[in-house]
Amino acid sequence: MKKPTIFIVDDMAAYLDSLKRALSNEFEILTALSFEEAKQKISNNLDILLIDICLDETKPGIDKGGVEILKWIKQNYPDRPVVMMSAYSDFNITVECLNLGANKFLKKPINLIELRKTLNELIENI
């Protein structure tokens, strides 16, 4: 049986590697470091997207590149479930993401058990 495909967008390459290693037993993992790379790689073959809010770590708390990806995905692939993640506890951004159609918001540091549970629940509903 084919593993579900998770597409993860985060500008920290080391974090992408760690998530890929931790989740690769159960999921096919594809990654992108930026909005541009993400747009090139996103397709209908992806089951779930996991996107970090801040995609430029030189602008902590300012950059919201992940929100722009979310908007783009909801315009082009409206049925794809999206999980947003962030190291910030900004209530306004959380609400904005949920209003834009995000299915879930996870706070970093992410608990792997919680992440797997979230992904599996969303896959069951696809």
Add this chain to the structure above:
Amino acid sequence: MSEKLILVTRIDLSYGDEWKQHWNDESNITEEKSFLCFGEKGGKEYKTKEEIMGMETIDYSFIVIAGNRFKDKCEIFSLLYKILLKTDKDYIIGIHYGGGGTGHKNIYSDIDKCEELESNEKEKIKGKIHPYTITDISSFAEYCKNVKGSDFQLNLNVTIKKYKKENSNNINEESRKEFSILKHKIMNLFLDLDIDYQGINESNNKVTYFKDIENKKIKNKLSELKTIFKESTFSLEEKLKIKKENIEEQELLKILEDTDLYNALDGNRGLLAFNEKLYSFHDWYCDLEYCLNKIWENT
């Protein structure tokens, strides 16, 4: 200097009396000490709360408070303070954490509650609090031997608590921004390692998983952390009393420095130590976030 009273809490009793053996193995600190052991149910070696409270004075030099079955852990600390009020010795409290998922966060929360309860009497108590784990017993024992009543080695958690009280209204907007950036960089630096350690902990083949990660990655983190501290415009030394040249000595970094995990993976005993290290790292990471957030809340 008055005689020291060393008081050790053990949140988890699953090791039985192994702690006593640990202490005797690691150091001569317990020689010629009189032990008072507290346990919820009492018994041959353990006194109940009522028995301890009934004592007129506390003549023991080494006290162990243990028990993880308390519905309200605050009771441990409430008892602890009442014991201390019965002694005029300088004291060192060793608070056991880690290995069982109990982190500083919960313990400090309990201490905060207890401090509120005992606020009228706490000025009568003088001493130091020092968190430790089973794997820290050697260094903690050494610490107890050498520390003087007023000479307390810096511990970031304790430092931050002190800072919180002293500087809550003393930071301007510029410092807020500087600290926000510093916090962000520190937390981001360890995000991938936190996932790695969770992954190792879950894996059925820990050795292979660990070798995939590269030991040097962990050492690089230390180097990167030092760079972050050194380049920070937030005045660490002034605000947090952390000397940049002594960063290696901070308790937070000890966990990372002692990461010769290849050796730890050798044999069952090593694997146990390795697992403790994994718990310690995750606890440490959560504590770090808690401490940094506490500063943020007060800036």
